[in-house]
Amino acid sequence: MPELPEVETIRRQLNSVLVGRVIRRVEVFTKKSIEGNAQDLVGWEVERVFRKSKIIEIYFLGKERVVIVHLKMTGQLVFDNGEDRVVGGHPTADWVGKLPSKHTRVIIEFMDGSKLFFNDMRRFGWMKIVEKEKYEKELRKAVPDVVDKEFSCEYLEGVFEKSKKSVKLVLMDQDKIGGVGNIYANDALYLAKVMPDRRASSLTKGELKRLWSAVRFVIGEGIKYGGASAANYVDSKGLGGTYQDHFLVYKKDGQECSVCGGKIRKMRIGGRGSFYCPRCQK
Numbered sequence: 634m635p636e637l638p639e640v641e642t643i644r645r646q647l648n649s650v651l652v653g654r655v656i657r658r659v660e661v662f663t664k665k666s667i668e669g670n671a672q673d674l675v676g677w678e679v680e681r682v683f684r685k686s687k688i689i690e691i692y693f694l695g696k697e698r699v700v701i702v703h704l705k706m707t708g709q710l711v712f713d714n715g716e717d718r719v720v721g722g723h724p725t726a727d728w729v730g731k732l733p734s735k736h737t738r739v740i741i742e743f744m745d746g747s748k749l750f751f752n753d754m755r756r757f758g759w760m761k762i763v764e765k766e767k768y769e770k771e772l773r774k775a776v777p778d779v780v781d782k783e784f785s786c787e788y789l790e791g792v793f794e795k796s797k798k799s800v801k802l803v804l805m806d807q808d809k810i811g812g813v814g815n816i817y818a819n820d821a822l823y824l825a826k827v828m829p830d831r832r833a834s835s836l837t838k839g840e841l842k843r844l845w846s847a848v849r850f851v852i853g854e855g856i857k858y859g860g861a862s863a864a865n866y867v868d869s870k871g872l873g874g875t876y877q878d879h880f881l882v883y884k885k886d887g888q889e890c891s892v893c894g895g896k897i898r899k900m901r902i903g904g905r906g907s908f909y910c911p912r913c914q915k
């Protein structure tokens with residue numbers, strides 16, 4: 634599943650290629666993948682592409698409705714102008730293969746023939762055409778993303794002090810903090826020297842402060858490297874991000890800790906693989 638840095642990366646790329654493009658045609662292959670009348674979009678000009686948590690938001694010039702996209706597990710967006718591609722989301726052969734494929738759910742075609750493909754193997758992802766005002770007031774999540782200025786150390790403290798759950802689970806709870814998935818939670822806890830199974834409310838002020846800045850740091854690194862993706866699609870065409878080359882502990886079980894030389898271990902927390910250094914993390 635793409636995490637915030639991956640979604641932010643595709644958001645930036647789409648913003649650089651979609652702004653000013655006018656929709657000529659919308660083809661829907663899978664009805665449940667898009668909510669709202671897709672044909673209404675014909676003639677609309679893209680004004681700007683935004684993001685809130687893991688939702689990509691496409692705004693249109695002078696329109697009262699906005700298109701929102703959630704990629705969920707296997708969704709991907711591919712913009713193809715006939716020569717180059719901008720890709721994001723779940724890395725599969727469709728990033729580089731012929732499109733449409735059997736996973737293509739929606740195609741938005743622009744006046745110059747360029748196309749935006751929404752592919753989704755398992756069909757949990759969605760596109761929705763929603764009223765802008767209602768969306769901004771009611772649906773756009775009120776919790777801050779870790780990259781927002783509202784995500785202060787005090788905010789994190791407030792979330793943690795009320796919780797009996799493990800620090801890693803609370804960090805990844807999207808109803809409280811937006812944008813920290815498994816990869817970045819593991820790396821942030823390692824950097825902050827906090828064991829992932831510690832009870833969230835047990836963190837000292839110093840640990841909280843370290844974790845708060847570690848979370849922002851690793852998410853920033855993720856965005857800097859364009860997110861993480863499967864290496865084979867990165868190598869072949871230069872597509873996708875390279876944060877996987879910069880993982881600190883994620884998927885490094887059995888390898889040496891770069892700080893103390895000890896062995897990175899793995900445990901499961903809430904069903905997810907959790908990687909840690911038993912010597913460095915307390």
Ligand SMILES: [Zn+2]
Nearest residue numbers: 890893910913
């Ligand atoms: Zn260590």
